[in-house]
Amino acid sequence: MADTDLQDRDTAHDGEERVEERVQGEGVQFDEENRLRPEFVRAVRESLRDDNEDSTYDLVEPLHPADIADLFELFDREDRAYLANAITDLMSSEVVAELNDYVREDMVEALPAAAVAEIVEQLETDDAVQLIEDLDEGDQRAILAEVEPEDRAAIESALTYPEESAGRLMQRELVAVPESMTVGDLIDYLRAADDLTTEFWEVFVVDHRFHPVGTCQLSWVLRCPRDVALTDVMKRDQTLIPTDMDQEEVALRFQKYALISAAVVDDSGRLVGQLTVDDITHIIAEEAGEDALLLSGAGEGDINEPLRDAYSSRVRWLIANLGTAVVASAIIAYFGAAIEKLVALAVLMPIVASIGGNAGTQTMAVTVRAIAMNQLTRSNTKRLVLRELKVALMNGATIAVLIGAATAVLFTPELGAVIAAAMVINIIISGMAGVLVPVAFDRMNQDPAVASSVFVTMITDSMGFFAFLGLAVASGLVSL
Incomplete structure (x- = not known):
């Protein structure tokens, strides 16, 4: 016995050494x-x-x-x-x-x-x-x-x-049993069947048409007496996923209802598969990254993406940006004479456009996320617009005071007042564009993350230049 104990200790010690190595x-x-x-x-x-x-x-x-x-x-x-x-x-x-x-x-x-x-x-x-x-x-x-x-x-x-x-993503490996079973029948079935999937969290209960009528978590099955009918312990309220549902909507369902798994049904309501939370976590990460990349026009943005695919996905949006930049350039050209007379206008123009662009990007990001998360619907669009308008007014007033005071000190009080007013106008317009452009794309059943940035940038730049230079001319500070 002593030799055996010593041998066991040596074996355990060797095992510990291997683990340490x-x-x-x-x-x-x-x-x-x-x-x-x-x-x-x-x-x-x-x-x-x-x-x-x-x-x-x-x-x-x-x-x-x-x-x-x-x-x-x-x-x-x-x-x-x-x-x-x-x-x-x-x-x-x-x-x-x-x-x-x-x-x-x-x-x-x-x-x-x-x-x-x-x-x-x-x-x-x-x-x-x-x-x-x-x-x-x-x-x-x-x-x-x-x-x-x-x-x-x-x-x-x-x-x-x-x-x-959902049909492309679903697993066909699942456990489904008739509603006539008892808990004991189910336990015997799970132990006897050799071809069942080895990993599952709940059992789907189906009727004679193979339509899901409820689910039983394994913890319930293990804690119930054998003679209890499944229909007495199963959860009848369940979230059914149609096979044609988009993966983004599926992920939102899992997140909203805290699901671990869900039944996937075909057009006739027949159980054809299941989705589990481990699949959904990947989808959530993919969709979040995808929206961020689409906002920047970077395509899929994967460092392993083939060079030609990366080029084609990015260059088309750069070409679109080039077209929208022409609009802003045309506005600058229209006020060219005024800029020549007051060089300070050329110095300050980029500030107005830059701040407006950042404000528009902030609002657009919030709006696209709200649409993606189903937080923004037709029912609360007006409330979001009013909310962002208030935020834009407060931001515009704050930035206007800062830039107006600095401009008044460095240049003239009149120019300070002009740039302050232009800043308020541009930030308000940028905020509204950041909401309305993604909402418009969503209403047209287009992905709001795809092209929103191009149009929002065009609006913020062109309106920023127009507001600043137009106010400078209208105030009599310069003439065309």
């Missing part, structure tokens, strides 16, 4: 902010260039799947293919699910169809669809041909739904 190894791989160290990334890259796949595998093997995904994103596109081939055995479904979209596409193209199909079969339906949806049709067919018929049918069905819709 692993932690120390991770310390070499990561910096204090839990990012992969440049030295580690360089070591992996050098082992690849030396065609030493065994060394590459040994370096990468201790990493968590999410860290392997980060490693891929740190490599150039050409090197990702070599890395994918060197660590094929480590390319688990968890790694693939964490990859950036563009990096995932590069990785899939680097692997043979059979290897991709093996990964696809490990993934849940929504992740499998995300893996192959952006591939060429020929590549999709080649991969799906290697996938088991049941999985292939589920993926092909998901691909028929629009992109960024």
Whole structure:
């Protein structure tokens, strides 16, 4: 017995040493902010260039799947293919699910169809669809041909739904039982069925038409007596997600009702899948970043985006900005004679336009966010307009006093009064443009984040110049 205890202690001690070595190894791989160290990334890259796949595998093997995904994103596109081939055995479904979209596409193209199909079969339906949806049709067919018929049918069905819709995002792996069951029947079914999904939070209760009639959380099932009917303990009030609902609206539903999972139904109300909160957190992050990038006209803004795509997505909005800038230039040209007579006008013009542009951007950002979060509807648009008008008046008055006083000291009191009045006018106009332009796009069923900045910038610049120079002429300070 003593020898056995000693052996157990030695085994435990060895295990502790191995854990300590692993932690120390991770310390070499990561910096204090839990990012992969440049030295580690360089070591992996050098082992690849030396065609030493065994060394590459040994370096990468201790990493968590999410860290392997980060490693891929740190490599150039050409090197990702070599890395994918060197660590094929480590390319688990968890790694693939964490990859950036563009990096995932590069990785899939680097692997043979059979290897991709093996990964696809490990993934849940929504992740499998995300893996192959952006591939060429020929590549999709080649991969799906290697996938088991049941999985292939589920993926092909998901691909028929629009992109960024609930049908495309949903998981088909769920647990649904008839409403005639008792708690004991359900427990026996969950224990006996071998083909059920391994991760779920609630059980969907359906009628004879496979329409969801309620849900049972697993905690309820475990705490109830076996002879209690499911219909007595299930929650009948549930949030049903149509297959064609946009992912942004889905995310808002989850956020509003604090959902962990939700049933997805087709046009006939039949249960066809489920969405879970882990999928929604990614959507929320994507949508938030997408709106911010669209406001700036930067396209998708992904550093892994192909150069040509980045160029085309940005240059068209720069060309649009060029066109709107011509409007402001035309106003300046109209007042050219007045500017020549009083050089101070040229000095102060950029201040008026800049402050107005910032005020418009602030209001536009608030409005676009309110629209995206369903906080702004037809019912409260008037209230928001009045609110932003009050904010603009207060901001305009504050800035007008500061710039007017400074201008009066540096130039003349008359010019100080003109720029103060122009500042109030421009900030009010900017505030109204920041609200009304996104609302107008939303009313036309267009994404308010896409083109709002172009038009708001045009309005703030042109009206800022016009108000300042027009008031200078109208006040008799200068003449045309």
